Amino acid sequence: MMRRRLGPARIALLLHVLAIAFAFGCGGGPPPLNLPPHAMVIRLADADDVPTLDPAAGYDTVSWTFEQAIFDTLVRYGDGNIELEPDIATAWESSPDATTFTFHLRADARFSDGRTVTSEDFRYGIERVLNPATRSRGMEYYRGIAGAADFAAHRNPHVSGIDTPDNSTIVFHLGAPDPIFAHKLAMPFASAIPRDVAEKWGDDFSRHVVGSGAFMLREWIGGQRLVLVRNPYYFAKPLPHLDAIVESVGVNQELQWLRFDAGQIDAVVDIPPAEFPYVMKTPALRKLTLAKTTVTTRYLGMNCQMWPFTDVRVRRALSCAIDRHKLIAILNGRGVVARGVMPPNLPGYDPDLEGYDYDPAKARALLEQAHLARGFEFEIWMRADQTILMLAQSIQQDLAPLGIRARLKPVAWGPFLEAIRQPRTVQSFMQGWEADFPDPENFLGALISRAQWGSNNDSFYSNPEVEQLLAQAEPVADLKKRYALYDQAEKIVVADAPWVFLYYPVTYIIRQPWVHDYVINPMRPTRFEHVWLSPHPD
Amino acid sequence: MLAYLVRRIIFGAAVLVGTSVITFTIAFVVPADPAVAMAGAKADPQTLASIRIEMGLDQPLYVQYARYFDRAIHGDLGRSYIRRESVTRLIADRFPATAVLAGAAMALSLMLGIAMGALAAAYRGRAADNILLVISLALVSIPVFWLGTMLLIAVAAAIRSFPLGGYSGATSLILPTLTLALGSAGYYSRVLHTSLCDAFDQDYVRTARGKGLSRVRVMLKHAMANALLPLVTLAGLDLAGLLSGVVLTETVFNWPGIGRLAAEAIFNLDIPVIMGTVLFSALLIVVVNLLVDLLYAWLDPRIRLAETG
């Protein structure tokens, strides 16, 4: 005789109850914000989480957007320009040979926990970056400070080249002249960091940041929301105007647009490509946009050590064979045709540079001279990103009529970088470079010099003449002379065509009519100290 | 029973160790340098070298594994290369969103699946059975990411203020849940149908039928109990799979769950996060397997008898 089985209805019920209880027991969505009723709050959104708030770690636009709000540096850029202006340092001077830099700090700056900011906090910030245990991406910018190597090798508890004679003075002694050193101190890497807090949290500092900036971290729910509120101790009273910045996470471009359209978001930093033509055609929307040509160059690098790009004629042929206007059309007009290495907005940019025009006949002639009239086959590597792939396919289409067959190799970011840095491995690659500081050295020195082989000069280009000019230009502090030397070097590079200069990206921001004093900076993310909102529907 | 339980737990632990070895091998034998992932696009060789040493990447592989293993059994899965945060914390952050979605999808797919399967079995061999069969095969054949995209298109066109993605309360749950549930519902209905039909052919059901009970009554009273058992196993394993993240649905709907975390980690080659999420999902599968077996024993006394006797 069989035992009585459990009723089937009970099993079904059990399954359902379990599943439903499970679904709703966990709650749904983030908790309410709990801000005062009339708080002035700017609402932003992004697809992914902010990578980090730790100034030593972050090296991307999103992290910097919030690091800039939370932390202060000695000097900073103006809201809409790339001129250095005071942040915590009220005045600064450098020795004529550009090896010693002295900064005088304001006395009324305080961290969001109330403690006064001193020169020690800046020394600690930089030493933290230079300490190998921090694994900071910003190390290289401060290696030029005297004694940095000894500090990194733990032979000295401090960087000997950083002097803090009193609480409001900090002096940097460099091993070699560096006229652009002050710009390196405007990067968030060089923020004032409260030692006690940073050491208490270690690698978790990112979640418990304390800085002296206009805002402070209130709440960060991973994958959902980041909330900054005003720092009551901020030195520049009555700034900031905003009471809070709320960034919702998990909202992709297209959805950001829909929410903006519904008035639920106050600004969108990247208008989705699909909506862009519509925005530009609609005057009411168009006047809400802000455009900036970023200090960025996008290029197709050709490996000068690998066939067929050892031949300058082939490199020039490719430069003539690619229709840059088509690339920009694919980007819905969000780019400027590139003529050289340096982008507009970069001091030292030469607007009269000739570059290469789209000229398939000339390309064909150059290929004939190089005995490649029947074309050839080669590989283009790129990171697996939708926009880059789209552009690469357009390039592929342009080259096909010349008999040139481009094979596309989309790979993940890490393997991509590794591969292109290997000598004689990657024939050509799609890359871009964004300025870290407004100086030609940051393009020509960082990307074109022989010293950067295996690092950022991935086309393995080298020309003794260019090397000499770069070496000559680097220590020159007289800007006019400096830019002239770099300009000379760039002209040679353009003639040698190690890259196909593609375009300088333009980004468009759109903000609601009630958002005021929202300014975009060509090189850095927008700052929020001066932004304010007029009354608006929710 | 206790011996059985102990054996299962030991085996589960072995599976986890195996999983960690496999993921570690994949992560570190492949020709990709984690230091590059960590240092970012612009780092110079000197920075890379320093990071490599700091991360212990210059150590032999077995030393790295031993370290990893030692930390892992203490609950420390390392730190993300990109975000610098503890992987355990990242997973804990993302788990609620995934759990809500998994639970809702499981509930809906079971309801639909059981209803469809039972209906088809009740009309076994008739037109309704065939129609339901084709429907369930169609549901199984729809690519999840496409279904999600299509739902987005349809809803975006129809309802302006509908939340089209992201994680913001109950309404935002509707589309991803539907997307996930429809495919599994088709699958569950097939499984239930098969096992119900098998049950119909068993002697005790035939006897019951012989006694003049109606088909539906017989199904509900006798066949269903046995037929639901395979479904419990399957649903359990699926739930484990869902809880470890649903990459495609979370990608389509920007759902801040573990699936997106894992996908992002893969694209960035953020190895500690990849290993953490894979291990976490293996852990879920092992635990759920164990629970399902216990539930089985509880639901069906014959299994318990067979095990002990």
Next chain:
Amino acid sequence: MNIRRLVTLETVGAAMVTVLVIVAIFAPMLAPHDPTIVVAPTFGDPGAPTLAFPMGTDELGRDVLSRIIFGARISLTVGVAAMAVTMTIGIAIGLCSGFFGGAVDFILMRFTDLMLSLPPLLLAMALVAVLRPSLRTIFIVIGLVSWTSIARVVRAETLAMSRRDFVVGAAALGAPSRRLIARHIIPNVLPIIVVMAALRTSDTLLLDAALSFLGLGVPPPTPSWGRMIEEATIYFRTAPWLATFPGLAIFYAVLSFNLLGYGFLRRRSQ
């Protein structure tokens, strides 16, 4: 009456698969345009379906219909090749495990359990991402992550077979294992293998489409349905047709193999 008999799951499935194969083989003749070249120079602004381009044009000005027709080639190649890899691994492990039993069985089955507890899509994504996407990488990786269920089924069938009288008898007469497997086991487990192969193909097609959707498929300009959907997602509001048609193509291909597989399965169990 006869015609109604003919319309069964497997015949419909077989017919659908045949159409798919024909489209793939004769793609260059069937497609109205080259799938990689510009036919409508409206860059960045996808064109709506018209008489000339019945499925519209994409953001690079290419004909979507032609891309879908050529996409059948890639999907079928990956689907079938991945199925072959899956079946080879699964059958080999299942046969050895079921036939030899004992320690071999124990080790192989524990390994199978181990693989079962790894999430297949994540594993495939990780492998493809680090091995760099190419046609070969993709079908090998799909094969590597999806053989476990085949191994289990084949093992069970083999186990059942090798206990049958005629196998036991042949073994007693001193027939070598290789011969036993080739002569007696394989022919008898073949039917279930065919069913599994059809069902597996539909799964590999889905997995391939998912990888392409995540940007880990065969590199462009080779048209692949999954990638077409991925490229279309940003246009989901302004150009919904871009995502619709390639999805229907995947659905059609997967459904055809599912019908075939379930049809066989049902016939077998009747």
